[in-house]
Amino acid sequence: MNVIVEREKGLLELEQRIGDLKALSEQHPEASFAAEIRALEEKYASLQREIFGNLTAWQKVHMARHPMRPRATAFIAALDEFVELHGDRAFRDDPAVIGGIGRLEGRRILVLAQQKGRDTKENVRRNFGMVHPEGYRKGLRLMRLAEKFSLPIVTYIDTSGADPGIGAEERGQSEAIAQCILQLTRVRVPVLAAVIGEGGSGGALAFGVADRIIMLEHSIFSIASPEGCAAILWKDAGKAEEAATRLKLTGSDLKGLGIVDHIVAEPLGGAHRDVDATVTSLLREQASSLDALAMLPLERLLQERYAKYRRIGSWQSQSDRMVRGAT
Amino acid sequence: MNVIVEREKGLLELEQRIGDLKALSEQHPEASFAAEIRALEEKYASLQREIFGNLTAWQKVHMARHPMRPRATAFIAALDEFVELHGDRAFRDDPAVIGGIGRLEGRRILVLAQQKGRDTKENVRRNFGMVHPEGYRKGLRLMRLAEKFSLPIVTYIDTSGADPGIGAEERGQSEAIAQCILQLTRVRVPVLAAVIGEGGSGGALAFGVADRIIMLEHSIFSIASPEGCAAILWKDAGKAEEAATRLKLTGSDLKGLGIVDHIVAEPLGGAHRDVDATVTSLLREQASSLDALAMLPLERLLQERYAKYRRIGSWQSQSDRMVRGAT
Amino acid sequence: MPSVADWLRGRKRQIERREPGLWVKCPGCSETLYRKDLELNLLVCGRCGHHFRMPAADRIVSLIDGEFHEIAADLEPRDPLQWTDVKTYPQKLAADREKSGAVEAVIAGFGSMGGIEIGLAVMDFFFRGGTMGAVVGEKIALLFEESARRRVPAIVCTASGGARMEEGLVALMQMAKTSAALTRLQDARLPYICVLTDPTTGGVSASFAFDADVIVAEPKAVVGFAGRRVIEQTIRQRLPDDFQTAEFLIEHGHVDLIVDRHQLKAQLVQVLSMLLPGTGAGVPA
Amino acid sequence: MPSVADWLRGRKRQIERREPGLWVKCPGCSETLYRKDLELNLLVCGRCGHHFRMPAADRIVSLIDGEFHEIAADLEPRDPLQWTDVKTYPQKLAADREKSGAVEAVIAGFGSMGGIEIGLAVMDFFFRGGTMGAVVGEKIALLFEESARRRVPAIVCTASGGARMEEGLVALMQMAKTSAALTRLQDARLPYICVLTDPTTGGVSASFAFDADVIVAEPKAVVGFAGRRVIEQTIRQRLPDDFQTAEFLIEHGHVDLIVDRHQLKAQLVQVLSMLLPGTGAGVPA
Numbered sequence A, B: 001m002n003v004i005v006e007r008e009k010g011l012l013e014l015e016q017r018i019g020d021l022k023a024l025s026e027q028h029p030e031a032s033f034a035a036e037i038r039a040l041e042e043k044y045a046s047l048q049r050e051i052f053g054n055l056t057a058w059q060k061v062h063m064a065r066h067p068m069r070p071r072a073t074a075f076i077a078a079l080d081e082f083v084e085l086h087g088d089r090a091f092r093d094d095p096a097v098i099g100g101i102g103r104l105e106g107r108r109i110l111v112l113a114q115q116k117g118r119d120t121k122e123n124v125r126r127n128f129g130m131v132h133p134e135g136y137r138k139g140l141r142l143m144r145l146a147e148k149f150s151l152p153i154v155t156y157i158d159t160s161g162a163d164p165g166i167g168a169e170e171r172g173q174s175e176a177i178a179q180c181i182l183q184l185t186r187v188r189v190p191v192l193a194a195v196i197g198e199g200g201s202g203g204a205l206a207f208g209v210a211d212r213i214i215m216l217e218h219s220i221f222s223i224a225s226p227e228g229c230a231a232i233l234w235k236d237a238g239k240a241e242e243a244a245t246r247l248k249l250t251g252s253d254l255k256g257l258g259i260v261d262h263i264v265a266e267p268l269g270g271a272h273r274d275v276d277a278t279v280t281s282l283l284r285e286q287a288s289s290l291d292a293l294a295m296l297p298l299e300r301l302l303q304e305r306y307a308k309y310r311r312i313g314s315w316q317s318q319s320d321r322m323v324r325g326a327t
Numbered sequence C, D: 001m002p003s004v005a006d007w008l009r010g011r012k013r014q015i016e017r018r019e020p021g022l023w024v025k026c027p028g029c030s031e032t033l034y035r036k037d038l039e040l041n042l043l044v045c046g047r048c049g050h051h052f053r054m055p056a057a058d059r060i061v062s063l064i065d066g067e068f069h070e071i072a073a074d075l076e077p078r079d080p081l082q083w084t085d086v087k088t089y090p091q092k093l094a095a096d097r098e099k100s101g102a103v104e105a106v107i108a109g110f111g112s113m114g115g116i117e118i119g120l121a122v123m124d125f126f127f128r129g130g131t132m133g134a135v136v137g138e139k140i141a142l143l144f145e146e147s148a149r150r151r152v153p154a155i156v157c158t159a160s161g162g163a164r165m166e167e168g169l170v171a172l173m174q175m176a177k178t179s180a181a182l183t184r185l186q187d188a189r190l191p192y193i194c195v196l197t198d199p200t201t202g203g204v205s206a207s208f209a210f211d212a213d214v215i216v217a218e219p220k221a222v223v224g225f226a227g228r229r230v231i232e233q234t235i236r237q238r239l240p241d242d243f244q245t246a247e248f249l250i251e252h253g254h255v256d257l258i259v260d261r262h263q264l265k266a267q268l269v270q271v272l273s274m275l276l277p278g279t280g281a282g283v284p285a
């Protein structure tokens, strides 16, 4: 049960009533429904603010998982051009990963995306966005292509995690993710990651090591799902909401921790309420981030990337309680 | 039916009779079998010369396929030390390929070998030396390891060809072989190949692109099996013997064509008649070839490798019938 | 280097020598097609989309903007093994030359495609089944080396039964020769695109074909290492119809794109335009 | 940097604080073993060969010739998320420190092994299940950087339940931090060997563990990305017993070697001696 979908029901009912009244008022121009419509619209706006004005972490988890949330394909479709490139050249083309070359407002880029389905049929085909080793290896191949042809890498992160199945383990899920992370730490082109929905665990991080990380306002990026975390640490799945709060998985939390660079605002009610506006905002932010990264000489870019990851995480010394590190 | 095994039967019978007589003569020192023994031994030696003194191409094909012929493991066992390294890090450890690091008379090397079985059980496990894509990818991984740590690559070739099955095609047999060939043309360490049995087609060549190629005297290296060639070009499998002759697949033929560099003599009767002597001879040749290659500056080595392969194959020009190329 | 006019004269000869007959039956839908219509439609069945095998000269005309500067056009095979089976190798070569109008199983050269200068080699299944001997190997190797020298990308359209048996191990070694030459292009960080057309197997698929940066296949093209019959004989069972087709390959992760012949040129131009720095779509470098 | 004597003092404290009891039951063969004997046998069951999990300090003593110079020994975790579940994170750390005698889930440092100077990090499953937070990430990263600086190979023995949940995304990012540091060692073309011990999963297996040049596993060690229970819940069926074991991994191509603990040191020395130029077997570089 998605808590956002639940809360949206009252809104959808109001929308319906407003629509009906407007239709009626067109059919009967003699009658005046203006006051009633205005009252409903005010109620709608206030309900919307009430529901979405200040989302909790738990609500953001559900917004990130909303079935209508725009997928990577929505952003890719808005590129100037895009050619999908398939396959890991060894085992299988993983439909949970979309990769290819494209142009973002005139800038040549290589795209790597985790792709959930927009409906049940696509979800089955895309394995609900849970990537297999061959999907990560397709990514690795394309990272190397990007490096060879000096294409900045633009990733879209949207997965509850890497596929946790028998085949994935047999084919080396660990190795596949490890190689992607390693490659992104050293790849000699700018890397720009955007978390657009769920960023779940190492399976998300495999495409998430980047010079700059952008998050959509209601997306999340987490070491584990709140449910999994609650089951492990509280031994009580009912504590998922508390876990969500404590995990600091929202964009603003993660910006505070120095991990995320930019938050792109979503329309009131979430990205799915106005996909075009969301797409436009994210692409604009991506374009300006790419331009900023393109300004840096390559060696400087790589040094800064190294320093950035080298810095994450702090500690204290046993003897003098001296505090070190940035976060 | 192996034509060498067939012809060996008379020899084995004689060996048996000589052995029996010798035993008898030890049991009965009073009787003198010396003359008879000497006669039989002379007959044996003359039969041996008759059978093996001048093997035809077809006989060499069968010598190369002899069930008792020493496999790669025989040569690897004679290294100073050897540590087998397993796996392609992605799908499977292919038992038809043995790879690892070792020391050949004091020289650090990386070994890559195609391995047939020494008996039915091992043949089943090793897939009769027919390599799957994951075997070539294990090879590719180890070639990169060799390059990283400046280990000369020493290969042993002994396969009727790459595995021609469904799984092999599904997992990209072509791509796997292509990547090995490409990598060997450019790898920045010396490469030394030894054909010890059957060198069959692209599946053998995947480990056979080298600065120097050594062939055991009765090994073969061929674009296709004589049987396959006969079936395709004559549409008559009965022409296999003729195909074997025409294909120029023996060491001396290939040395003449400028493809093979050294032939290592085998004991009369073939490598399996004296495995230790064969192993010693090959290792000695490998050691001296490695020393010769080690003398070359790396860039010179790579230039010569390039020039060598660039030169193989000749043509004539349509207009002036001018003949070009080395072979 | 022969002039464009020379090259076109050769091409015309090839086209004129095609097997006669006004009508062709489509293997895809059994429709009887008028040959002229079929040729005007890039040898694609207008009814079911079946892609007929395409002679190299037609393919070049379909991809190159205007002039095509062929290289090494006058190379002819020698006979390194003095080969004879039911015929001699020179007899076979002469017969194929007569039948197809081609002098070898590949044409290589330079031209522009959508305004982008490229090196292009196209293999021809109608000459010795597109097999690779010393001449094919030489022309492919020259294409890679010369593309690197000119700093232009290379495209190879494959169609091949593999290494040419009549040239024995010399033919097999062309796999290494072409691969070595390819490293020159790779070191120059220039794009290499392979277009797999029906059929591509053996020594060609297992060398330069699958080493490309981007691999495109034509619909339903059969591509693999081992031939279908060899596999069926080995495993003693019938293979599914789609085995080794382009569609099978893309599902198993081996090709980047399947592109209809009518979109091929535009698609190649688009990919190159994004791999080459400093080019807008379709704008010369 | 603490002196060897300091380090040994710490090690003794860890060994003394081990859970008490003179006898241990072997999970492999159910034999009851005398703890002292087991410890003298490198925590390997003398009867069935079962490899017990080994505290980091014991492992270091079993691999290093003599002196071990620990680095960053005094780093202790902070609490970036101010974490609380049924206990606070600092409470959990204190409890583990008390129980195991260790201050964190990894010990890193330098010493010689069979005469070869190496950097060595050993993870400790007895501290927070070997999970990787900022301190573990920092020590592993320092090991790689410092090994590159000293121009010596690095060995890491892993034992980890993955990234440490109580440090949230900061812990996950240690996967990137350790990987970035590893590139320094790779660029210096120095060997890095990973020894996978029971258990190694999640954020550790999916970062520096599987990036090694040579990957060794202890017999029957369980290594994978997802935990067994998670997979069973997802697929709703019981997994085979050997799933994710070292033997399963080697068959599927993921590890180079399975090495018994008694041979581990000799095997590592042999591999290093062949990867390092200018060394005879067992001879210092």
Ligand SMILES: [Zn+2]
Pocket: C026, C027, C028, C029, C030, C031, C045, C046, C047, C048, C049, C050
């Ligand atoms: Zn048709």
Ligand SMILES: [Zn+2]
Pocket: D026, D027, D028, D029, D030, D031, D045, D046, D047, D048, D049, D050
């Ligand atoms: Zn036991």
